[in-house]
Amino acid sequence: MILQHTADGILSGAIIGLGAIGLSFTMKILRFANFSHSELLTWGAYFGLIFISVATAMGGFGGTFGPLSFGWPLILALVFAAVATSLLALLLHHLIFERLAKVTGHMTMVFASFGVALLLRNAVLLIFGADPIYYSNTLQFAVKLPGNVRVLPDQVFLLGLTIVVVIALHLFLTRSRTGIAMRATAESPDLARVSGVNVNNVVRWVWVIGASGAAVAGVLYGLTVQLRPELGFALILPLFAAAILGGAGSLYGAVLGGLIVGLSENLSVMIIPTTYKPAVPFLLILAILYFRPQGLFGEKS
Amino acid sequence: MTGLIKGCALALAATICIAGGANAQDCPVKLGAILPVSGPMGQVGERISNTGAFAVKLFNEAGGVKGCPVEYVLRDTQGQSAIGVDAAKSLVDLEGVAALIGAVSSGVSLPVLTSVAVPSKVVQVSCCSSSESFTALAEEGKTEGYWFRTYATNRSQSAMGAKLAIDSGFKKTAVIYVNTDFGVGLAKRFEDDIAKLGGTITSSVAYNESQQSYRAEVTKALEGEPDSLFLVAFPVDGATITREWLALGGTDNLIVNNSLRSDDYIQAVGAQYLTNLVGYDSAQPRVASVDTFNELFEAEFDGPPDGPGLHSVFDAVNVVLLAMEQSDEITGDNIREGIRAVTADGGTEVYPGVEGIQRAKELIAAGEAIRYVGATGALQFDANGDVQAPKMTWKLDGETNVETGYMSTEEVAELIKMLDAN
Known part of the structure; x- marks a missing residue:
């Protein structure tokens, strides 16, 4: 059973990691803890739903891929959700966070993000209702891997896609001018500005990358679990745990943090009653803040 | 606040009009209800509450309690114990109710019972709480007989x-x-x-x-x-x-x-x-009084009484109101005894509906024993206030x-x- 819990942990950790990337970047580069980030996962998932519904209404695009529960509409829905969620994030930045950043401090931004989170969450509730929704009502059955481990084919796709996204982001951050400018801004916005970096542009890129990661994580979560208005809200603690664990601003830190959170949540049920599982991310946050406040990959400041 | 005062004034005027020159009883007679009409159990709770209100309406059409119209005073618990206890306290202290209907969740009913109903000597009848904690509490004598439920444990x-x-x-x-x-x-x-x-x-x-x-x-x-x-x-x-x-x-x-x-x-x-898949559920006994309720419900709500707690809340309201009718003076203690009296074996059977309640009132007025047989059949409260179904x-x-x-x-x-x- 330990293998099964490990597999479950890695798979749920991949989603948390993907979602935590954006959170980690906003914490480092925009310098505030964005509590509305988790709602971008929710919106991403529901944007995906809109696309899939429209695609299905138009007759769909052929069947499903092999053992997977979906076909082309979901792949396109991922792209659509990433674009739509990025636009939403840019809108929030433009209307709220950019203005506030000019006139107030970090704490106001944090509280504002709480308000934005409430607004976003209840908007989903208002538009789509409270009932859980599935992209496909057909149940997908797990396949048995060696070692008596059961995984859903969709989950294998999820893991693969996460790896692809992380590699792509790594290349972007190390090879492209924008990526390098982002890292420079993370180090010191003032130095970056005097070196000719367009900081406003960088900030917009942070939102786009964060929102796209959140949207992909949201759609994958919707695919392998379900869609609910509280989808993102329920993940907020694991997301923060992952981002803090990894160290703000670190790509691999966020992903590794996600995996650690996912694994420890799932493995914990082997020693503690399942009802205490939601407390595990809390304990992780406490432990990391106590022993290594800058996170695993963070630098001491 | 002004809205509240206006509302009270209106309600007061209305009751004086209806009641006319009633007897010594203070009118209207208030019946408190603490139910989750919003929150996660809102949909279920609202249907239960409407059915409770319907039972009160029928009772009023049959002449009310002791010549007084009955006012159904509903407070929302939102399915939360703290809110439920506050609601029950305000019903008892401010509205002066002598009996409470509710709550739905055992987790709400229990604190209401121990911190409001028992200390204030007010009867609490739940339509829906099925936890065995209540049985245990009753066996220890901590409910002092103020607890009843019309729903099986x-x-x-x-x-x-x-x-x-x-x-x-x-x-x-x-x-x-x-x-x-x-x-x-x-x-x-x-x-x-x-x-x-x-x-x-x-x-x-x-x-x-x-x-x-x-x-x-x-x-x-x-x-x-x-x-x-x-x-x-x-x-x-x-x-x-x-x-x-x-x-x-x-x-x-x-x-x-x-x-x-x-x-x-x-x-x-x-x-x-x-x-x-196989499942089980509470069933209504196969007796005529259950059909009577089902017909009354269909006529009122344009649909069958499907869903948890509807039959049981209807009976909860009726036994409390009949117990009030039976009492010389409407107090928690009298209702506590009255509920036993109107459901005891040996009385003349009376059924739900306006005519049934009218008949029950006539029998009570004549000093005869009655036995209420209602939407859940012949209720049989055991020493702990529990029923079987x-x-x-x-x-x-x-x-x-x-x-x-x-x-x-x-x-x-x-x-x-x-x-x-x-």
């Missing part, structure tokens, strides 16, 4: 679950249950009951409500390769668990508790995956659920006696 639920598992030929059952007073009590009883009937438990896993995914819980419950699953859950989370259970290779031999006899649950999982078993036929068996109150009592004995 958990005791019969675990017995029915175990019986279904054994009758279906299952040997190794896994249990997944909701981590509430209700679920914990039921799961614990189930373990004892199924052991006595010759089955075994592979694992018993609690889950917290409103989580997104229950993969870890399901994986744990899959240990030991169970041949069946007893699921104690509510529709939304229950559907999530069932989907993950089936997807991860769990058996489709499912035994589900009564709250999952709901279209929400069946549609969310997909009826095609639930062909081997018949049970039915069901399965799915396509999308609709069909009854597969019926056990009368006596048969259920027999089963429980057998399980408790050895």
Whole structure:
């Protein structure tokens, strides 16, 4: 059973990691803890739903891929959700966070993000209702891997896609001018500005990358679990745990943090009653803040 | 605040008009209700509350209590114990009610009982709380007889679950249950009951409500390769668990508790995956008074009284109002005795509806004993204020659920006696 819990942990950790990337970047580069980030996962998932519904209404695009529960509409829905969620994030930045950043401090931004989170969450509730929704009502059955481990084919796709996204982001951050400018801004916005970096542009890129990661994580979560208005809200603690664990601003830190959170949540049920599982991310946050406040990959400041 | 005062003035004027020159009784007679009309149980709670109000309306059409119209004073609990206790306190202290109807969840009813009803000597009759904690409390004498419920306890639920598992030929059952007073009590009883009937438990896993995914819980419950699953859950989370259970290779031999006899649950999982599901639920006895209620309800609400708590809240209201009618003076203590009096064996049977209540009032006025037989049949409160109810078993036929068996109150009592004995 330990293998099964490990597999479950890695798979749920991949989603948390993907979602935590954006959170980690906003914490480092925009310098505030964005509590509305988790709602971008929710919106991403529901944007995906809109696309899939429209695609299905138009007759769909052929069947499903092999053992997977979906076909082309979901792949396109991922792209659509990433674009739509990025636009939403840019809108929030433009209307709220950019203005506030000019006139107030970090704490106001944090509280504002709480308000934005409430607004976003209840908007989903208002538009789509409270009932859980599935992209496909057909149940997908797990396949048995060696070692008596059961995984859903969709989950294998999820893991693969996460790896692809992380590699792509790594290349972007190390090879492209924008990526390098982002890292420079993370180090010191003032130095970056005097070196000719367009900081406003960088900030917009942070939102786009964060929102796209959140949207992909949201759609994958919707695919392998379900869609609910509280989808993102329920993940907020694991997301923060992952981002803090990894160290703000670190790509691999966020992903590794996600995996650690996912694994420890799932493995914990082997020693503690399942009802205490939601407390595990809390304990992780406490432990990391106590022993290594800058996170695993963070630098001491 | 002005709105409140205006409202009171209006209500006062109205009651004076209706009551005219009534007797010494202060009019109107107030009946408090504490029900979750909003929050996660809002849909269920609102239907229950409307049915309670309907019972009051019929009673008023029959002449009210002691010539006074009855005012149904509803307070929302939102399904939360703190709000429920506040609501009950305000009903008792400010509105001066002598009896409370409610609450729905055991977790709300219990603190209301111990911190409001018993200390204030006010009768509390719940339509829906099934936890065995109340029985235990009553046995310790801590309810002082102020507690009644018109809904059968958990005791019969675990017995029915175990019986279904054994009758279906299952040997190794896994249990997944909701981590509430209700679920914990039921799961614990189930373990004892199924052991006595010759089955075994592979694992018993609690889950917290409103989580997104229950993969870890399901994986744990899959240990030991169970041949069946007893699921104690509510529709939304229950559907999530069932989907993950089936997807991860769990058996489709499912035994589900009564709250999952709901279209929400069946549609969310997909009826095609639930062909081997069996369940149980409380049933109404097969007597004429139940049909009378069903007809009255249909005429009022344009639909059948399907859903939890409707029959039982109707009877909760009626026994309290009849007990008031029976009392010289409307006090908690008198109602406590009155409820026993109007449901005791040997009285002339009276039935729901305007005519039935009118007949009951005539008999009471003439000093004769009555026996209320209502929407849940002939109520029989035991020393702890508990009732037993018949049970039915069901399965799915396509999308609709069909009854597969019926056990009368006596048969259920027999089963429980057998399980408790050895």
